Structures are given as structure tokens and as C-alpha cells.
Amino acid sequence: MTDGGDGASGAPGDAGGPVRHVPVLLHEVVAALRPAAGDLIIDGTFGAGGYSSALLEAGAEVIAIDRDPQAIAIGRELQARHAGRLHLHQGTFSELDAIAREAGFPSVDGVVLDVGVSSMQLDEAGRGFSFRQDGPLDMRMAQSGLSAADVVNGADHATLTRIFGILGEERHASRLARAVAEARKTRVISTTLQLANIIEGAIGRRSGDRIHPATRAFQGLRIFVNGELHQLADALFSAERVLKPGGRLAVVSFHSLEDRIVKRFFQDRAGQASTSRHLPQGGQAVPTFAREQRGSVTAGEAELAANPRARSAKLRSGIRTEAPPRAADPALFKLPNLSTDQVTSRA
Ligand SMILES: C[S@@+](CC[C@H](N)C(=O)[O-])C[C@H]1O[C@@H](n2cnc3c(N)ncnc32)[C@H](O)[C@@H]1O
Numbered sequence: 646m647t648d649g650g651d652g653a654s655g656a657p658g659d660a661g662g663p664v665r666h667v668p669v670l671l672h673e674v675v676a677a678l679r680p681a682a683g684d685l686i687i688d689g690t691f692g693a694g695g696y697s698s699a700l701l702e703a704g705a706e707v708i709a710i711d712r713d714p715q716a717i718a719i720g721r722e723l724q725a726r727h728a729g730r731l732h733l734h735q736g737t738f739s740e741l742d743a744i745a746r747e748a749g750f751p752s753v754d755g756v757v758l759d760v761g762v763s764s765m766q767l768d769e770a771g772r773g774f775s776f777r778q779d780g781p782l783d784m785r786m787a788q789s790g791l792s793a794a795d796v797v798n799g800a801d802h803a804t805l806t807r808i809f810g811i812l813g814e815e816r817h818a819s820r821l822a823r824a825v826a827e828a829r830k831t832r833v834i835s836t837t838l839q840l841a842n843i844i845e846g847a848i849g850r851r852s853g854d855r856i857h858p859a860t861r862a863f864q865g866l867r868i869f870v871n872g873e874l875h876q877l878a879d880a881l882f883s884a885e886r887v888l889k890p891g892g893r894l895a896v897v898s899f900h901s902l903e904d905r906i907v908k909r910f911f912q913d914r915a916g917q918a919s920t921s922r923h924l925p926q927g928g929q930a931v932p933t934f935a936r937e938q939r940g941s942v943t944a945g946e947a948e949l950a951a952n953p954r955a956r957s958a959k960l961r962s963g964i965r966t967e968a969p970p971r972a973a974d975p976a977l978f979k980l981p982n983l984s985t986d987q988v989t990s991r992a
Pocket residue numbers: 666667668669689690691692693694695696697710711712713716736737738739759760761762763764786876877
């Protein structure tokens with residue numbers, strides 16, 4: 646699907662039209678969730694509805710959430726086919742427990758997250774996620790808030806360096822930030838190709854490079870614009886609160902920054918690490934999750950051959966225990982202190 650690891654910037658649609666999202670690790674996700682007739686499951690990343698469809702087919706009732714209004718609009722067709730069993734909500738998965746509660750469901754049997762962007766988002770030039778085709782420098786999944794162009798034109802050098810370096814894992818981050826700051830003195834940076842060209846001009850393209858030089862910077866911008874790491878951290882705490890004892894949580898991630906958060910959460914909650922600062926003196930951490938499968942599940946050869954996007958996907962899952970939810974302490978994840986509040990809009 647992309648040459649960019651998690652699909653932050655490449656696009657599969659060289660033929661032109663939008664490509665429908667192919668669900669990644671679908672069989673493995675269904676195996677982890679074990680949906681049964683009458684179960685209630687939250688799909689926190691509805692996208693093209695690949696997971697939701699499989700859950701509905703298995704007889705479950707699904708609360709589907711997506712922050713992208715377009716995904717929700719497309720989901721209406723699936724909703725009509727499964728009368729009364731698919732509840733669609735536009736919103737963020739960081740609040741999945743509140744969304745379920747407001748919809749009248751105080752607890753659920755499963756939660757699934759497939760974090761990142763969908764093929765439809767990547768593929769549509771107008772959404773501004775991809776440098777493979779020119780489009781407005783947007784990248785907002787929810788189509789609201791600060792855009793990537795606002796960030797690129799409004800953030801100071803230090804913030805840009807941290808976005809490219811920490812969130813994009815780009816080792817030439819400072820050089821890139823300087824090039825961006827220089828370029829925007831003469832002209833507002835408003836399109837994806839304009840930014841990709843500035844980046845390529847600043848760090849060049851070495852022969853044998855597997856990915857385009859702009860891939861990492863685009864990833865960093867996308868994560869920043871959508872607050873993706875904080876969203877994921879909060880979603881895990883939300884899932885812990887809303888799952889019934891015996892309920893199942895399955896999370897698919899596409900790059901190491903996300904996977905580290907999921908791994909850390911399960912390590913902490915399944916009692917593999919007793920780091921909680923909220924325990925009484927000398928107290929024992931009571932696991933809130935049990936792991937059926939330690940470590941992560943990755944795609945098999947057949948899936949990799951059919952869908953290259955699966956290459957970097959990792960699934961981690963756990964089963965909720967009887968223990969009450971623990972305090973939602975974001976310090977657990979040591980997230981970088983980077984938010985769009987640090988950026989002044991161009992508008
Ligand atoms: C990889 S796609 C999911 C594809 C889906 N599993 C399928 O099979 O079609 C990720 C989706 O999650 C949505 N998303 C990403 N972050 C989100 C968040 N914080 N809250 C709600 N939806 C989010 C994106 O808008 C996108 O539609």
C-alpha cells in the first residue's frame with residue numbers, strides 16, 4: 646500500500662479511483678475477540694467497516710466509532726443491512742467508554758482498535774495525507790481543527806524539529822525544520838507536493854533508499870495533527886473502564902511509537918511490570934487484563950503477499966479480569982509533550 650511503513654504518506658491508488666480499505670489481520674482480530682451472537686463490541690476505528698462487518702456476521706451488535714465524518718457516512722449502507730445491530734458514532738476513540746454509555750451501553754464484551762489512516766483517507770488527494778498526488782496540506786481525520794498546513798506554517802523551529810524528530814523519527818529533523826522555516830518566508834506552504842519538494846531539497850534522496858525522503862516527516866505531521874499517541878493512550882484506559890470481566894481488547898498498530906504504547910499498557914495491566922504509582926504502600930498490582938497470547942501477532946505470508954500494508958501491522962490483545970480499572974495515569978506511556986496548542990493558526 647505504501648512505501649512509508651505505516652502508510653503515513655504513500656498512496657495505493659496509482660490507478661486513480663479510491664481503493665477500498667482491505668482490513669488487516671482480520672482473522673487474527675476475530676480470533677482474539679471471539680464474537681458470539683448477542684455480544685456487544687466497540688469497533689473504535691470503523692474505517693471502511695471491515696472489522697465491523699465480520700463482527701456483525703458473527704452475530705454481534707457493534708458500536709462503531711470513527712472521527713472521520715466520511716467513514717460514518719459510508720457506514721450508513723452497512724447499518725441499513727444490519728437493522729438495529731450497528732450503532733454508528735462520529736467521535737474519537739479516546740472517549741469510547743463515554744460514547745458507549747451515552748448510547749445506553751454501560752459495559753461491553755469487546756473493544757477493537759485498528760489505529761492509523763484508512764486507504765480511503767490516504768488515497769483521496771483532497772485529504773492531504775499523501776505526497777504521491779498533490780493536494781491541500783490537510784491530514785485532519787476529523788476534518789476539523791488545525792491542519793498540517795497550519796502546523797507547517799505556524800509552528801516554531803523547535804516544535805517542528807520535535808514533530809519531525811520524535812513523531813516522524815527523522816534524523817535530519819532540525820535541518821528539515823530550518824528548510825521549512827526558510828521556505829515559508831517567501832510563500833505559504835499549502836500543498837503536499839510543495840512540502841515534499843522542500844523536504845527532498847533539504848535532505849535529498851540517496852540511491853537505494855527504500856522510502857521517499859518525505860515519508861517520516863509526513864508521518865510526524867499526521868500524528869501531531871491528529872494527536873494520535875494521546876488518543877491511543879486514552880483509548881486503552883477507556884477500554885479498561887468499559888469492558889466487562891471476560892471482555893476482550895484487541896489493538897492493531899502500524900508503527901513502533903503506537904506499538905510501544907500498547908505493549909506498555911498490557912505489560913502494566915497484565916502484571917508483567919508493577920510500576921503503578923497508585924498502589925497502596927506495599928500493595929500488589931492486581932492485573933486488569935490477562936494475556937492469552939504474550940507478545941504480538943503479525944501477518945502471515947499469504948496476507949503479506951495480498952496486502953503489503955499488513956507488513957508493519959502488530960496485534961496485541963488481552964482479556965479483562967474482574968479487577969476494578971486502575972487510575973488512568975498517562976505518565977505510564979512517557980508520551981512526548983507535543984500538542985497543537987503549541988501552534989498558532991495561520992488564519
Ligand atoms: C486503519 S483504518 C480502520 C479500518 C477498519 N478496521 C476496516 O477494516 O475498514 C483507521 C480508521 O480509524 C479512524 N481513526 C483514527 N484515529 C481515530 C480516533 N482517535 N478516533 C476515532 N477514529 C479514529 C480513521 O479515521 C480511520 O477511518
